[in-house]
Amino acid sequence: MSAKTSPTQPRRLSEITDWHRETDIAIIGFGGAGGCAALEAADAGAEVVIFELASASGGSTALSSAEIYMGGNGGTRVQRACGFEDSTEDMFSYMMMAAGPQADEAKIRNYCDNSKAHFEWLLELGVPFKDSFHETRAIMCLTDDGLLYTGNEKAYPFSEQAKPAPRGHNLYVEGDNGGPMFMKIVTENVEKRSNIRVEYETRALTLIADEHNQIHGVVIRKDRQEINVRARKGVILCAGGFVMNQEMVARYAPKLSFGTEPIGNPGDTGSGILMGMGVGAAAINMHEGFISVPYYPPESITRGILVNDKGQRLINEDVYHARLGNAILSDNSERHFFIVTVDQYGDYESMNFMGAQVVGTGETAAELEEELQLPRGTLESTLELYNRYAADGQDPLFHKAEQWLEPLEGPLVALDVTPGRGAFWPYFTLGGLDTLPTGEVVTADQQLIPGLYAAGRTACGVVRRAEGYSSGMSVGDATYSGRLAGKAAANRDN
């Protein structure tokens, strides 16, 4: 027991002499995914133990605003009350576009088909949503409104192919963060089930597998003791992502190295993903992450233009901040700026999260161009073209929606959004273990690993790239995928 146990080296069943604990299902991690997995597994009649590293439930869900992306099927109660009829097909089309070439169609189909029912399940848990719509463009809803647009739904090209509907459901809670309240509700529900036990301050070390990599349990460490836990039906890994593991981020998701602010909890060390890999599970989409530049509020910044050091625009500026951030990172330039008018700059200093500094001002485009040391004529010709079209309410180049179009007249202000130098860049990982929609973990050639399940950020979920992420997809996926994994494990016939 003195040598460090590696999560990628499973303990073999043949080496286990004593089972110190037995249960039907062992769940690793008590965030949104683990909590919801436990509830469904318990309600299907299974005996469940949750092992949580921290001294309380919460995980990354409790650190988030706990917005939940839901809709379809004619609309949730909140959507309908706010006047939005949302169809499952529109939601499906939107999410498929959002996932792009990485889409897992079966998983997205399942998510959309059951999204309204998931909303109702959350209501039954006691999660409160107010039937009110938040009009203003926001990164997080700072009011108690229950519904808002949280992604690219109204932006080109998404709006052309899927009828927009707001699907970000925001908890009815005082203050700005729904996460703690959401996890309090989940935890209270867990505590009501006599067939769920929670063990805090326990670290999962490695899986217990037989020689064919079938899973029989997990080794945990508690009070400096290694404890062999037999899980008769299976182990569900809900241990979060790997954003706090710098080596793994560097090796798997180097584009996130531009980020300045990892979003996650200290347990997001990738241990669940590593345990899966140790028994031959495939980790997929590991290079992808959410990385963004939160350029609104104030929403007036959206009326400005984003340009690179060639004075070129990159994207319609009315997209979600992660899509815009990704466009900056994909652009092979050394500097990037948001060019806004003094009016658009408006409340920037008091309201903005972005942290970008003013690096230039000018009465005219030519003056600003010179101050920013851009090649002569670059910003000038971009603005000339932009203004000519904007005066007619058009943006034939990038298709920013008409409501955000107005000619940019001096005096002009340039904000520095250069990665690593200007703005603040939050990031988190989006890769994880490959799972079937049920939460069953598979190998790279799609063989099941019997007894192993994953959910939340430990799995690769419906959310697969910054270009298509909408706020609410993380907690939406964590809670829903947790439920499915809990059900599947409880119903396993072994």
Place this chain on the structure above:
Amino acid sequence: MSAKTSPTQPRRLSEITDWHRETDIAIIGFGGAGGCAALEAADAGAEVVIFELASASGGSTALSSAEIYMGGNGGTRVQRACGFEDSTEDMFSYMMMAAGPQADEAKIRNYCDNSKAHFEWLLELGVPFKDSFHETRAIMCLTDDGLLYTGNEKAYPFSEQAKPAPRGHNLYVEGDNGGPMFMKIVTENVEKRSNIRVEYETRALTLIADEHNQIHGVVIRKDRQEINVRARKGVILCAGGFVMNQEMVARYAPKLSFGTEPIGNPGDTGSGILMGMGVGAAAINMHEGFISVPYYPPESITRGILVNDKGQRLINEDVYHARLGNAILSDNSERHFFIVTVDQYGDYESMNFMGAQVVGTGETAAELEEELQLPRGTLESTLELYNRYAADGQDPLFHKAEQWLEPLEGPLVALDVTPGRGAFWPYFTLGGLDTLPTGEVVTADQQLIPGLYAAGRTACGVVRRAEGYSSGMSVGDATYSGRLAGKAAANRDN
């Protein structure tokens, strides 16, 4: 034996009742990596068997031109004869930039430090290189010249940070393809060694591992029999990449789905990578691939400009074709064009590999813009700015080198380079098993998997992304990493 053996499910040592064969080292695959691994292992005194799926040696190396990227240490014989002194530090700086955030510094350092010695090792094998320099810009050297620039060495920003030197070494051979001759030489050398045996038409099914995932051999199929091969020192996976496995490409490298022409041999099904994953090895950089648009020859196309459907340029057009191709794929546009003058178009039809069609012509930029249905003023303002600077021999936006700069005057021609619609796009994978510079395979938390080695495309080598690839890095890495793995396995103390 009726159930299909999955490569991700190792055969356990405890299940092996008979060893049908025994050797020190089993090598899976007889391409450039496998052949060189065998030579070094044999020369270090080990008994070696190579198992090759096909009925002859060759692999993807034989399908390539077998250019080899080498230099440093004052220059190879060919570099020096052609008047280029190449320093190891310049080569290292270049390769580090080429690999970008994915760089494995230890591996690149090792490659550069030993590159000139690798050249000499190849000479000893009998690989011939002519001491002549090929001046013309080329995708592959269609002459018998021994040396050419094969990447981004002379293009911005590489040229600013590392003194350019040509490092693509081209075999002295009649006809256009050095690959078959290269593999013939390697094979003849293999056949000379009495301690190497080659078994053709054998398929490696899965690794033989003990319960701690230590590797003891490999199960192969030959003449419909499953044969257990004990490898006392280790197994070296040189089984190629996964470009021919459509499911794996879709799941791991979706950006390659834009490619039209997979570059590889039928054995590139990812089986070596899958076998590694089955024993807990990490597969890294799996999302990355080489994907390119071969827009030269004629080199005169380099004098044109690449624009998107906003009329914007994307990159200095004097970069290597994979870097330019990657810029197109990373740009969020629906159409892309090469705009050239009639003079630059020149010999395009007879010389070009790209397959792009002429989709517009115009006496002026405005005429061409209209014909391409670009928003009015877009291409016009881009060309106006480009020409103004080009007349002074400058490109302050993208820094194309002066030799390629000239104002583009009508009549103008537009070639369609839209992915999936216009040009031809070759591609191959660049991800694989994570290895130490020695070729030893490791898990995601950098634990050794004793007895397992990988080289060539089965490993993740020095070449990590299209943006920085130079021709010759594949065969360079395959042959050099094969040698290291062969040596390491032969010297293993077990």
